[in-house]
Structures are given as structure tokens and as C-alpha cells.
Amino acid sequence: MTPPPTVTPEREDSKRAEAFMLPVMPPPLPEAPSAERIAELSAEIRGLAAQKNAVILAHNYQVPEVQDVADYTGDSLGLSIEASKTDAERIVFCGVHFMAESAKVLSPEKTVLIPDTRAGCSLASGITAQQVRDWKAENPGAVVVMYVNTTAEVKAETDYCVTSSNAVNVVNAIPQDKEILFGPDMFLGSYVEKMTKRPMKVWMGECHVHAGIRPADLQKMLDDSPEADLMIHPECGCSTSAMEYLACGDIDPDRTFILSTGGMIEHVKKSKAKKFIVATEEGIFHPLRLAAPDREFVPASDGAVCGFMKTITLERLRDSLRDDKFTVEIDPAIAERARVPIERMISITA
Numbered sequence: 001m002t003p004p005p006t007v008t009p010e011r012e013d014s015k016r017a018e019a020f021m022l023p024v025m026p027p028p029l030p031e032a033p034s035a036e037r038i039a040e041l042s043a044e045i046r047g048l049a050a051q052k053n054a055v056i057l058a059h060n061y062q063v064p065e066v067q068d069v070a071d072y073t074g075d076s077l078g079l080s081i082e083a084s085k086t087d088a089e090r091i092v093f094c095g096v097h098f099m100a101e102s103a104k105v106l107s108p109e110k111t112v113l114i115p116d117t118r119a120g121c122s123l124a125s126g127i128t129a130q131q132v133r134d135w136k137a138e139n140p141g142a143v144v145v146m147y148v149n150t151t152a153e154v155k156a157e158t159d160y161c162v163t164s165s166n167a168v169n170v171v172n173a174i175p176q177d178k179e180i181l182f183g184p185d186m187f188l189g190s191y192v193e194k195m196t197k198r199p200m201k202v203w204m205g206e207c208h209v210h211a212g213i214r215p216a217d218l219q220k221m222l223d224d225s226p227e228a229d230l231m232i233h234p235e236c237g238c239s240t241s242a243m244e245y246l247a248c249g250d251i252d253p254d255r256t257f258i259l260s261t262g263g264m265i266e267h268v269k270k271s272k273a274k275k276f277i278v279a280t281e282e283g284i285f286h287p288l289r290l291a292a293p294d295r296e297f298v299p300a301s302d303g304a305v306c307g308f309m310k311t312i313t314l315e316r317l318r319d320s321l322r323d324d325k326f327t328v329e330i331d332p333a334i335a336e337r338a339r340v341p342i343e344r345m346i347s348i349t350a
């Protein structure tokens with residue numbers, strides 16, 4: 001198997017985000033700004049957004065101050081749907097690059113901006129379009145099913161794009177006599193194989209963030225906190241390993257909940273539990289604490305921080321709006337082919 005692309009440095013001399021090879025490992029985390037600085041920059045950002053007719057979309061794993069200044073927050077699929085519906089001229093996507101690409105694929109007539117060109121994704125970087133073409137050539141007639149964390153070029157080679165929450169249904173809907181090539185997340189692939197009892201060829205990719213989340217740690221946390229629920233978010237690669245541990249019976253199913261971001265917020269409002277162990281990227285704690293300030297939230301792993309998501313700061317968001325950078329551009333022929341599996345994913349999810 002060919003290794004993933006190597007790291008190349010960020011270039012500030014261009015306003016196009018697509019010109020860069022996205023990094024495999026994230027840059028260091030930025031320092032948190034003071035409350036005064038947050039207020040000052042947030043006011044400037046809202047003024048620029050109005051002036052430029054821009055909508056700001058922020059993934060739930062962005063730093064809190066970026067989530068707070070955005071028009072909409074959500075997961076990658078929800079934000080893509082939001083991007084396809086907006087009347088704004090510009091979409092500023094505070095998330096990682098493959099998400100901004102999906103917004104551009106669904107809204108090709110709009111200007112889509114990503115504030116930091118280093119906002120890659122180690123999972124999406126783990127498979128290239130050429131690797132998919134080679135894989136298909138080795139398995140003629142196979143159906144290609146890819147997790148949403150892939151580049152537009154990979155999506156253009158894909159039959160079905162899936163989220164973690166609909167992957168099992170999609171695989172079940174594919175005729176039994178068809179071979180399935182599933183990528184790029186090996187944990188999600190293994191989980192889907194167990195749930196559907198259907199062997200697939202699974203690409204051995206993974207997200208670096210979930211490396212620290214292990215089943216023994218999760219079960220020990222449940223044992224140590226009998227009053228706690230364990231919540232696993234299914235929409236990002238950092239938690240698909242925990243889903244697989246659940247399917248294997250390595251963690252207690254009675255107190256474990258696989259939930260979307262909205263589902264987590266609803267769950268904490270109605271659950272009797274006072275404490276929640278959360279197995280996903282730490283950005284989710286901000287909306288959870290806003291929704292249920294009287295509850296305790298504990299990370300399943302201290303290491304579950306996505307440095308790619310945290311590259312986007314208020315300064316960079318302000319610069320993006322002010323200077324129209326960095327634009328996300330996709331070859332129209334690739335975008336047209338990539339739209340097919342994305343629209344299938346949305347129609348299956350809706």
C-alpha cells in the first residue's frame with residue numbers, strides 16, 4: 001500500500017487553498033486569546049460578514065470562540081447541508097479541508113473560503129484518488145463505499161459516501177453478490193463488517209486523534225464512575241474505534257450511547273446521569289456545557305484533540321473574511337462526479 005502524502009509547509013503567497021498538499025500531522029495548538037481580544041475580534045468578524053454577505057459555518061470541534069461567532073455550528077454533514085441552502089454570497093467554512101470541499105461541490109456558484117490552509121485531516125490524507133483507482137482495477141466490478149472524510153478527488157472515484165450513522169444501512173442495501181471496497185477508516189470498516197456480517201475489503205486508514213482512545217480505558221472509566229453514561233459521537237473518525245469496541249462487546253452496552261452532536265445535547269438534557277464520559281474530540285464540550293451547565297463532562301481520552309481543527313483562530317477567520325482567502329477550488333469535472341456520492345449520502349441520511 002502506498003504511504004500517505006508527506007507534509008509540505010503552508011504558503012501564504014496564494015489565496016487558493018486547493019494548491020497545497022495537506023499535512024498529515026497537525027501543527028501546534030494556538031494560544032487562547034483574552035476575553036477582551038475575543039470581544040474585539042468577534043465584533044470585527046460580524047461586521048465583515050455583514051459587509052461581505054458571508055455566512056460563517058463552524059464545526060463542533062472548532063475552538064469555542066470560533067463556534068460562538070459563527071452563524072451555524074454542527075457536524076460535517078449538517079454544515080454541508082447548511083452550505084447548500086444558504087443565500088449568502090460567501091461561505092466561510094471553519095472546519096477541515098474535505099468539509100469545505102463538500103460545501104463547494106454542493107454550492108459550486110458560491111465563493112467557499114477556509115481560513116487556514118493547514119486544516120487538513122489525517123484520515124482524509126490516508127487515501128488518494130490514484131490509490132482508489134488502483135484498488136478498483138485490482139477488484140473489477142466492486143462497489144466503492146467511502147466514509148465522508150475523503151478529498152473531492154477520492155469522492156469522484158466513489159459510489160457511495162457514508163457517515164458513521166448510515167454506513168451499516170448503505171452496506172446492507174448493496175446486492176449481496178457485489179464485492180465492497182470500504183475506506184478509508186479501518187475501525188469503521190471493521191464495525192460495519194461486524195454489524196452487517198458481511199466481509200468487505202477494508203482500507204487500513206485511521207485518524208491520529210483516536211489513537212489514544214482504547215477499550216480498556218473506556219470500560220475502566222465506566223467501572224470507576226457507576227453514575228456516568230458513555231457517549232460516543234459517530235460523525236468523526238476519532239470515535240469510530242470506540243464504536244468497534246462496542247460491537248466487539250469490549251465495553252458495557254447498557255450505559256453506552258452512540259449519538260450525533262445534536263443527539264448528545266438532547267441526551268444530556270433528558271438523561272438522569274450527572275456525569276458523562278465523552279469519546280470524541282474535545283471541541284464538543286463547549287456546546288455540551290452550554291446545553292447542560294449543571295452536569296459533569298469528562299473526556300474519554302485527554303489526547304483527543306484535533307490540531308487541524310484548532311488551526312482556525314479568530315484572527316485567521318477575520319483575515320479570511322477581510323482578504324477573501326483561502327478560496328476552495330475544485331476542477332468542475334471532478335466536482336460533478338464527487339457530487340453523486342455526496343448527494344446519495346444526504347438522501348440516505350435525510
Ligand code: SF4
Pocket residue numbers: 096120121122123124149207208209210236237238281306307308309
Ligand atoms: S479528528 Fe481525525 S478524522 Fe476528525 S478532522 Fe481531525 S484528523 Fe480528521
